Amino acid sequence: MNSASATAPAPATRARDYKSDIKPIWCPGCGHFAVLSAVTKALAYLQLRKEDVAMISGIGCSSRLPAYVDSYGFHGVHGRALAVAQGLKAARPDLTVLVAGGDGDGFSIGGNHFLHACRRNMDMTYIAMDNEVYGMTKGQASPTTAPEWDRSKLTPHGTGVPRFRPAGIALAAGASFIARGFSGDPGGLTKLLVEAIGHRGFSFLHVLSPCLTFRPEHKEWKHQVHPCRQATTSNAAEAARLIQQDDGKGTGLLYVQELPVWQPGDGATADLTGFEAEFRV
Numbered sequence: 001m002n003s004a005s006a007t008a009p010a011p012a013t014r015a016r017d018y019k020s021d022i023k024p025i026w027c028p029g030c031g032h033f034a035v036l037s038a039v040t041k042a043l044a045y046l047q048l049r050k051e052d053v054a055m056i057s058g059i060g061c062s063s064r065l066p067a068y069v070d071s072y073g074f075h076g077v078h079g080r081a082l083a084v085a086q087g088l089k090a091a092r093p094d095l096t097v098l099v100a101g102g103d104g105d106g107f108s109i110g111g112n113h114f115l116h117a118c119r120r121n122m123d124m125t126y127i128a129m130d131n132e133v134y135g136m137t138k139g140q141a142s143p144t145t146a147p148e149w150d151r152s153k154l155t156p157h158g159t160g161v162p163r164f165r166p167a168g169i170a171l172a173a174g175a176s177f178i179a180r181g182f183s184g185d186p187g188g189l190t191k192l193l194v195e196a197i198g199h200r201g202f203s204f205l206h207v208l209s210p211c212l213t214f215r216p217e218h219k220e221w222k223h224q225v226h227p228c229r230q231a232t233t234s235n236a237a238e239a240a241r242l243i244q245q246d247d248g249k250g251t252g253l254l255y256v257q258e259l260p261v262w263q264p265g266d267g268a269t270a271d272l273t274g275f276e277a278e279f280r281v
């Protein structure tokens with residue numbers, strides 16, 4: 001190695017360098033492609049080392065995302081991504097932890113973990129790809145499906161149940177960063193992701209990411225999604241008003257606040273030999 005190359009800075013990592021060799025098997029036009037692209041662009045923008053990033057997910061089409069990113073990853077159990085991610089962050093606070101999943105994974109079976117992850121406020125980013133349907137299991141209603149949607153054989157008269165409102169619930173549960181992006185606006189989504197990763201605490205990024213296979217009518221989202229009509233606030237009461245008055249299609253950073261971050265101390269790295277011996281079968 002000559003002296004010039006010894007002092008030369010390492011070449012910048014490009015977005016495509018963060019893509020794994022596995023080809024996505026999502027349907028053509030699936031919104032999740034744009035989320036994958038935003039993730040790799042955000043990692044490249046921040047020049048994060050692959051070995052310092054871990055992507056965790058549950059189960060669903062959206063939860064396949066970690067397989068397509070060349071970082072550490074864990075494709076886990078349906079609804080348990082946040083539990084796994086928090087365990088990992090407790091043990092390895094040095095890692096940048098990103099969590100990815102769908103509205104079914106995160107708000108139905110994983111709803112309890114979502115609430116407590118918000119209030120625990122560990123330093124990680126949660127990307128919830130909301131297509132208002134269970135895509136992977138072929139089109140059942142999810143918690144964010146409109147009550148009158150009657151295209152699933154399981155709910156031929158609609159669910160009749162009001163929607164789960166992810167941003168409002170995240171705020172009520174104590175999340176310190178709440179943003180909404182749209183897969184039809186990849187530039188805006190990348191920017192929000194960079195901000196979410198940079199925020200110290202639990203960053204909740206709600207992404208409107210259509211499933212054109214089971215909700216083809218969501219092509220219309222491109223005409224319905226709009227920038228949020230009010231400026232970002234750090235006041236929870238103002239954020240509540242903003243989120244309540246919004247039609248659920250307003251994008252941007254809705255709320256950000258510095259709140260105490262929960263990170264266990266030495267306990268996470270304690271010697272567990274005795275404990276493990278006690279449970280050995």
Ligand SMILES: Cc1ncc(C[n+]2csc(CCOP(=O)(O)OP(=O)(O)O)c2C)c(N)n1
Pocket residue numbers: 059060061062063078101102103104105106109129131133134135136137142211
């Ligand atoms: C414990 C458990 N319950 C149910 C399932 C079946 N299941 C797999 S994916 C899924 C829902 C996927 O929907 P969503 O999380 O919204 O992601 P999408 O596929 O729409 O991206 C369900 C119910 C499962 N795999 N494990």
Ligand code: SF4
Pocket residue numbers: 025026027029030031032061062131135136210211212213214
């Ligand atoms: S079924 Fe829907 S969510 Fe799943 S890959 Fe196809 S378009 Fe995407």
